[in-house]
Amino acid sequence: MSTTSAAPRLELCGITKRFPGTLANDAVDLVVQPGEIHALLGENGAGKSTLVKILYGLLQADAGCIRWQGEAVRIANPKAARDLGIAMVFQHFSLFEAMTVVENVALGLPPGEPLDDLAGRIERVARTYGLPLDPHRPVHRLSVGERQRIEIVRALLQQPKLLVMDEPTSVLTPQEVERLFQALRQLHAEGLSILYISHKLDEIRALCETATILRRGRVVARLDPRTETAASLGAAMVGRDIRPPRHRESARTGLIRLAVEGLDRPASEPGESPLQGIGFAVAGGEILGIAGVAGNGQGELLAALGGEVASPAQTIRLDGQGIGQLDVRARRARGLVYVPEERLGHGSVGDLSLTDNTLLSGLRAQALRALGFLDRRVARRYAEDVVRRFAVATTGPMAAARSLSGGNLQKFLIGRELMQAPKVVVCGQPTWGVDAGAAAAIHQALFDLADQGAALVVVSQDLDELFLIADRIAVLNGGRLSAPRPVADLDPETVGLLMGGVHGEDDDAPARAA
Amino acid sequence: MLRLERRSAPSTAMRVATPLVAVAASIVAGGLLFAALGHDPERALYGFFIAPLLSTYGLAELAVKATPLTLIALGLAMGFRAGVWNIGAEGQLTMGALAGGGLAAMVFYDAQGLWLLPLMCLAGVVAGMAYAAIPAFLRTRFGVNEILVSLMLTYVALLALSALVHGPWRDPGAFNFPESRFFSDSGNLPILIERTRLHLGYPLALLAVLVAWLVLARTVIGFQLEVTGLAPKAASFAGFKPDRTVWLAFLVSGGLAGLAGLIEVAGPGGGQLVPTISPGYGFTAIIVAFLGRLHPVGILLAAHVVALSYLGGENLQITMRMPVAVTGVFQGFLLFFLLAADVLVRYRPVWKRATA
Numbered sequence A: 001m002s003t004t005s006a007a008p009r010l011e012l013c014g015i016t017k018r019f020p021g022t023l024a025n026d027a028v029d030l031v032v033q034p035g036e037i038h039a040l041l042g043e044n045g046a047g048k049s050t051l052v053k054i055l056y057g058l059l060q061a062d063a064g065c066i067r068w069q070g071e072a073v074r075i076a077n078p079k080a081a082r083d084l085g086i087a088m089v090f091q092h093f094s095l096f097e098a099m100t101v102v103e104n105v106a107l108g109l110p111p112g113e114p115l116d117d118l119a120g121r122i123e124r125v126a127r128t129y130g131l132p133l134d135p136h137r138p139v140h141r142l143s144v145g146e147r148q149r150i151e152i153v154r155a156l157l158q159q160p161k162l163l164v165m166d167e168p169t170s171v172l173t174p175q176e177v178e179r180l181f182q183a184l185r186q187l188h189a190e191g192l193s194i195l196y197i198s199h200k201l202d203e204i205r206a207l208c209e210t211a212t213i214l215r216r217g218r219v220v221a222r223l224d225p226r227t228e229t230a231a232s233l234g235a236a237m238v239g240r241d242i243r244p245p246r247h248r249e250s251a252r253t254g255l256i257r258l259a260v261e262g263l264d265r266p267a268s269e270p271g272e273s274p275l276q277g278i279g280f281a282v283a284g285g286e287i288l289g290i291a292g293v294a295g296n297g298q299g300e301l302l303a304a305l306g307g308e309v310a311s312p313a314q315t316i317r318l319d320g321q322g323i324g325q326l327d328v329r330a331r332r333a334r335g336l337v338y339v340p341e342e343r344l345g346h347g348s349v350g351d352l353s354l355t356d357n358t359l360l361s362g363l364r365a366q367a368l369r370a371l372g373f374l375d376r377r378v379a380r381r382y383a384e385d386v387v388r389r390f391a392v393a394t395t396g397p398m399a400a401a402r403s404l405s406g407g408n409l410q411k412f413l414i415g416r417e418l419m420q421a422p423k424v425v426v427c428g429q430p431t432w433g434v435d436a437g438a439a440a441a442i443h444q445a446l447f448d449l450a451d452q453g454a455a456l457v458v459v460s461q462d463l464d465e466l467f468l469i470a471d472r473i474a475v476l477n478g479g480r481l482s483a484p485r486p487v488a489d490l491d492p493e494t495v496g497l498l499m500g501g502v503h504g505e506d507d508d509a510p511a512r513a514a
Numbered sequence B: 001m002l003r004l005e006r007r008s009a010p011s012t013a014m015r016v017a018t019p020l021v022a023v024a025a026s027i028v029a030g031g032l033l034f035a036a037l038g039h040d041p042e043r044a045l046y047g048f049f050i051a052p053l054l055s056t057y058g059l060a061e062l063a064v065k066a067t068p069l070t071l072i073a074l075g076l077a078m079g080f081r082a083g084v085w086n087i088g089a090e091g092q093l094t095m096g097a098l099a100g101g102g103l104a105a106m107v108f109y110d111a112q113g114l115w116l117l118p119l120m121c122l123a124g125v126v127a128g129m130a131y132a133a134i135p136a137f138l139r140t141r142f143g144v145n146e147i148l149v150s151l152m153l154t155y156v157a158l159l160a161l162s163a164l165v166h167g168p169w170r171d172p173g174a175f176n177f178p179e180s181r182f183f184s185d186s187g188n189l190p191i192l193i194e195r196t197r198l199h200l201g202y203p204l205a206l207l208a209v210l211v212a213w214l215v216l217a218r219t220v221i222g223f224q225l226e227v228t229g230l231a232p233k234a235a236s237f238a239g240f241k242p243d244r245t246v247w248l249a250f251l252v253s254g255g256l257a258g259l260a261g262l263i264e265v266a267g268p269g270g271g272q273l274v275p276t277i278s279p280g281y282g283f284t285a286i287i288v289a290f291l292g293r294l295h296p297v298g299i300l301l302a303a304h305v306v307a308l309s310y311l312g313g314e315n316l317q318i319t320m321r322m323p324v325a326v327t328g329v330f331q332g333f334l335l336f337f338l339l340a341a342d343v344l345v346r347y348r349p350v351w352k353r354a355t356a
Helices: A048-055 A078-084 A101-107 A115-128 A144-157 A174-189 A201-207 A230-238 A298-306 A328-333 A354-358 A363-367 A376-389 A406-418 A436-451 A463-469 A492-499 B012-036 B041-053 B056-081 B089-107 B116-142 B146-166 B201-218 B220-230 B232-237 B242-266 B281-291 B296-319 B325-346
Strands: A010-019 A022-032 A037-042 A063-068 A071-073 A086-089 A162-166 A193-198 A210-215 A218-223 A256-265 A275-283 A287-291 A316-318 A336-339 A424-428 A455-459 A472-477 B002-006 B347-351
Touching: A010 A048, A022 A037, A022 A048, A022 A063, A022 A218, A037 A048, A037 A201, A037 A230, A048 A162, A048 A193, A078 A086, A086 A144, A101 A115, A101 A144, A115 A144, A144 A174, A174 A193, A174 A201, A174 A492, A193 A201, A201 A230, A210 A230, A218 A230, A230 A436, A256 A298, A256 A455, A275 A298, A275 A455, A287 A436, A287 A463, A287 A492, A298 A336, A298 A424, A298 A455, A328 A336, A328 A363, A336 A406, A354 A376, A354 A406, A363 A376, A376 A406, A406 A424, A406 A436, A424 A436, A436 A455, A436 A463, A455 A463, A463 A492, A472 A492, B012 B041, B012 B296, B012 B325, B041 B056, B041 B296, B056 B089, B056 B201, B056 B220, B056 B242, B056 B281, B056 B296, B089 B116, B089 B146, B089 B242, B089 B281, B116 B146, B116 B242, B146 B242, B201 B220, B201 B242, B201 B296, B220 B232, B220 B242, B232 B242, B242 B281, B281 B296, B281 B325, B296 B325, B325 B347
Parallel strands: A037 A193, A037 A210, A086 A162, A162 A193, A287 A455, A287 A472, A336 A424, A424 A455
Antiparallel strands: A010 A022, A010 A063, A063 A071, A210 A218, A256 A275, A256 A316, B002 B347
16 A cells, blocks of 8 residues: 555544444544545444534534544534535435525525626536536426536535535436546546445445445445455445345236226325326236336325325226225225335334334234224234344334334334235335345345235335346336336336436337227 | 524433423412512412412312313313314313203203203213314315314304303393303202312313323324324324314314313303303313323323412412412413423523634
């Protein structure tokens, strides 16, 4: 290893941060050199976000020091961080939908600059880095990728020396990811340091020169991701070898279990897409993947399939019988279970125990006694079973759902449905924000269920996931669903084009739908 | 600069402690207020909080006043848990009194029999429910804000009562006083302790506490209310229909308020309808519900604390010639300190120097 004579751009030494009950960061050291793309890699709950918040002045470390270009600094708040030259692009955007791009950018900058001048600067920066952006478009008309560009351009206008990006690709199509990477490589060539936070191993291998891996708040490895395999990176991150889900011969029985035809639905809120003429069929033993960028009707589709909203009876058929008019409980009673996209607040109540959370879905019918009394012993036993069978890390069935990590809560929620021995499973974002170990366990559970003859519909924005588990993939774009195609006939680029709204000639022919 | 920072997890102990802190702070503030008004604070506080509890009659009066507060607050708490805001319990109370009392004063005024009181109670409950059904209907059908509708309907009910006892329901033998005929003996609640006003309504309220606790802690209805209040989308996932929750909350709270109204006129109200049948129990019960942390047992305790504020206010009015507003001031203190303490349970105040 050659030593650089110049001081590192950023040096964190011995950063420790304690929260009640957990040690989020335990003596973390991190060095980012000038002009380096540095990956910060770790499972959910490994302490990445805490570290970044300390770096950006949103949290204060209990112990440790921060050196910026060789000098010890104290970062009291985000403004202090920005003044040093640290810019941050968060996973969740903070934009005003009703305002234009330039107005949104102006809000984050010191006042005084005329909007026209600023618009010119935005266009220049956007053009320089190949991130096309019209400064005068209102934000609500922009795609998720374009919205992220606003945040990036806003960060770049501050002429930072270090750009921190928190899981930037989780909402992008493959084409948008490629474009983002090009811009990042160009910035890198100009000497900007980038701290890139992710748990997507392939991306890190493609982009980053150095990786610091966190596990349970500690640095467990520092390595060059380009010389590693995805499996070895994953093993370093999780601390054990990830067993990839068993490869599966498609177990299609040929019998259609779930059939959807001519399903329409108005958008539930502005910015969402109304569903138009959705149609597909899933056979027993089959997993249908539905790809698409968020906001293209996923929420509406899941609500319509799961039964949170009613539809004309014959638009949704379960084993040949129309169930469109049935509510979510009646559908559960017939063997259709549903896992919503949002874990906390939709799939579970954060303040309630795991025991009580089993009562939200199918188990309630089993725990119900005369006069509406609920037998919580039944619920508690069931929660214990789910915890055991799906290896959910928790203090027990009385733990509040909120106290579980994202991956463990998701294992619990999926396990809660799968143990009902369903005929049809409708699942939204099964592994979003879930660590690699939990994702493998969840995928294995879905496979097992398909092997037992259930039909599965998995709605996901993660193409890698869909290519891994689905037998066929369809794309939801602007509320319309493309014709499902076998995975063997597809590649990620084709699906990416469909996600971006470019339909193949086969897919825009509703006349042929019989 | 003073700022509020969210605490990671408010503890159960603190949730239980806040009402006690609020009561203590109200007593201190009350003492300061008495002193500022030129009264001996020690004597005034004694007269307000202790003196009313020193006789059997005083204790019985405490129970008499706690009865409607408990009944109404139990019903309101069901809705509040689910985020349904019935602010019109005073109106539903009035309608319950009108229906049950009207039955006794206008139809069965010379009838005797054990059947009369249950019939009046039933009429009170049904009338309270029917009156609460108006905001429930407007909310579920047209999305009208239930807070405003239920609140404004209170004034309609109070005026309806006034119109009836001044007009068609006035007792022909009452020398033009605005009051109805007396109910028959069977239309009055039995007195439990001689020479007090303690009536059958109090054990009824205790029974209601038990039932409410069972419903909230053990049944699917309690679960539905809790889930709806904590996470509306999870309630939808669970198949709980939001409209049904609104109806449930309004019917239960309206029915209990109507029952409380009937109990007021058939018990301490002296067995007739007069223009004023409640010193604002329907509104005060909102304080009781929150002071009791929306929990049935907490509500029972809180109802007695607030009932004491009525007795203490009356006592000071008599012994120290203070205005009756003392009661309202004390209830205001209670609510204020409870809300303040709640904020401090959820947030921690931090001094931060403004950084350049």
